[in-house]
């Protein structure tokens with residue numbers, strides 16, 4: 001491949017503005033939990049003051065290599081899941097940004113196994129240095145487990161038949177090693193096709209979410225952000241499908257009200273910890289220029305003052 005694979009950042013200005021606010025050259029520590037190719041990080045660094053700091057995370061070694069090219073002393077990168085952001089010092093962070101999912105360089109590289117559009121090894125790990133690939137997991141998983149993953153994370157009606165077809169093929173011909181093989185098995189098991197959608201779309205989404213523990217990572221990062229954000233600090237999350245957006249929406253809603261303990265009716269309530277600020281969708285121009293932006297939803301919340 002001659003051209004390096006590119007990533008077009010979604011909601012670039014909107015996310016960086018929501019994170020840094022209106023002030024000029026803010027100081028403070030900001031977190032980019034999903035460095036990718038650094039689209040958001042680079043704009044944050046442009047707008048950040050000399051006393052500011054940007055701590056970035058990514059699970060992907062290629063993203064870490066891309067980050068190593070940034071020589072700005074205010075910037076650092078960690079090869080970790082963003083679920084670890086809660087390990088930063090409490091109330092030390094002025095903003096957390098998460099731009100969820102996979103980057104175009106990951107999807108468009110056949111060797112990573114994320115896409116049914118290309119044939120390649122059935123891997124789908126964001127972090128290829130640890131954990132099981134999808135091929136390894138599918139080699140041993142039970143039919144019921146496979147069906148549950150495809151149903152829960154893909155919202156796929158034909159999860160049962162797909163799981164049975166995977167196990168039947170595995171028993172007959174050995175482990176499923178490639179994306180093309182999996183896409184072919186799924187296509188044979190999905191009886192009614194959704195218009196304009198490849199029959200393997202939901203299954204691939206489900207297996208990717210599962211193998212990367214994406215929803216658990218998100219839940220932990222949201223909890224962690226409550227701990228590390230200082231009062232007035234911003235939480236900015238860009239989601240690309242309804243399972244992610246539901247978690248973000250419910251988390252913000254749950255912490256945007258005072259919580260009473262029914263077992264202790266006279267105790268003071270736990271104060272609200274977040275204030276919902278905005279829900280933003282990409283403009284029609286952005287969607288026309290970048291198809292990946294079509295399903296994006298950005299939610300912004302602010303950490304509220306903790307009463308003394």
Ligand SMILES: C[S@@+](CC[C@H](N)C(=O)[O-])C[C@H]1O[C@@H](n2cnc3c(N)ncnc32)[C@H](O)[C@@H]1O
Pocket residue numbers: 007008009010033034035036037038039040041057058059060063080081082083099100101102103126214217218
């Ligand atoms: C949509 S891309 C981010 C693109 C980035 N904002 C940019 O403009 O270049 C998502 C990136 O986050 C990483 N990622 C996804 N989930 C992660 C997690 N739980 N922990 C760390 N990195 C994660 C992926 O490896 C990918 O590089």
